[in-house]
Structure formats: structure tokens, C-alpha cells
Amino acid sequence: MAQVMIREAVISDIPQLKNLMLAYIVDFYQYRQPEDEKLNALIHVLLEQKDGIQFVAETEDGTLVGFATLYFSYSTLRAAKIAVMNDLFVIESERGQGAAAKLFAACKGYAARHHYAKLTWETAPDNLRARAFYDKMGGDQGHWLTYSVIPTSGMGD
Template identity: 80%
Template structure:
């Protein structure tokens, strides 16, 4: 079990962070690999910390073993800013060792320090391990149903 620390991602993390993000996207969720320019652009946008922020979990030897992304938006119902946590990911060898708790705590602390009205997140309905983790840390299951649509498809497609 490696001791991990969690901190904000920085430019020097890009090569390792990109590898982690690809493992999350392609290997874990089995999505198509994004174009290199798009993934690089996303990472750089998050490093600017205007639309979101990423935290990384790092071992004592400098190896990144996890990351989490917060995106910033607003809630009309709350008339305030909210943070949406996406992409909490820890490499399989480090799961169950505390990195996920530390990454979540970084998000919660960031949202509290910056006066966000709410921290919210979603996970896949078949990701039972993540659901158990979120239940364990005191997450409340929402009464809201999440929908999505491809904006380039026709209505009713």
C-alpha cells in the first residue's frame, strides 16, 4: 500500500495525467479514445481553473495513481454556483487504500472554501463499487433522473 497525497494538478503532471485519463476513458468505461488535441485542450482548460479543476493522487515516488475533476456551473434553484464532480478514478492496484477518499475530500474542501452551494456527482448505474463508496462517505442519492442527448442527432433518433 503506497502512501498517497492529493494536490491540485500542475503542468508537470500532464504526461501522467493524460495516461490516467485515457485508462479511465478507454479501459475502464470502454469509450472511444478522444482525439489527442481535444484531450490536451481539456487538460489545459482545467489547469487554468476557470471552468474546473483537477486534483491528483500521488505516491511518495511521484507516480500519479488517481485523479478527480470538478466542473463549475450554476444552479437556478439555488441561485448560486455549484461544483460537479466528474471522473473520480484510481488505478486498480490502489483501490480500497484511501486514495479515493482523499480525492473526494479535496473536492469537498475546495467547494466549501470557495462557497459553492452544492457538490454533486453521477456515476454509471452499473458501477456498484463506486456507488458503495459514495454511500459510505455519506453521499445522498438524488431524486433527480439524469438524461443526455447527442446534440447533432435528430429529435426522436
């Protein structure tokens, strides 16, 4: 088992981080690959740490094997800021070795240190491995249903 260190992502991580994000988006979730400039722009926004932050799991030899993404938002009900863990991903060969737990702890610790009222996240209902992991991490399944819509301008889009 390779020992992993968790740290905030930095500019020099971009090539490896981008590959991890593509593995997550395209291979794991089977979504269409985003345009290169959009993915690059997202990574740079997260590196600025104004709207969010990324943590990476790095092995002793400098290989990135996972990442977690927090976005910063607000809760009207709590009248306070909240952190949304939008992503937590570890490559298949490293799963079950502790990297995900360390990434989760980094997100939870960041939210606590920065006085966020709540750390929230979601996962697919059929992602049983993730659900078991989040139960183990002390997460409570919420009662809210998640909806989404793709906005269009209504002008022939």
C-alpha cells in the same frame, strides 16, 4: 500500501495525467479514445482553473495513481454556483487504499472553501463499488433522472 498525497494538477503532470485519463476513458468506461488535441485542450482548460480543476493522487515516488475532476456550474433552483465532480478515478492496484477518499475530500473541501452551494456527482447504476463508496462518503442519492443528447446542427451531421 503506498502513501498518497492529494494536490492540484500542474503542467508537469500532463504526461501521467493524460495516461490516467485514457485508462479511465478507454479501459474503465470502454469509450472511444478522444482525439489527442481534444484531450490536451481539456487538460489545459482544467489547469487554468476557470471552468474546473483537477486534483491528483501522487505516491511518494511521484507516480500519479488517481485523479478527480470538478467542473464549475450554477443551480437556478439554489441561485448559486455548484461544483460537479465529473470524474473520480484511481488505478486498480491502488483501490481500497484510501486514495479515492482523499480525492473526494479534496473536492468537498474545495467546494466548501470556495462557497459552492452544493457538490454533485453521478455514477453508472451498475457501478456498485462506486455507489458503495459514495454512500460511505455521506452522499445522498438524488431523485433526478439524468438525460443526455448528442447535439447536431440538423444539417446532415
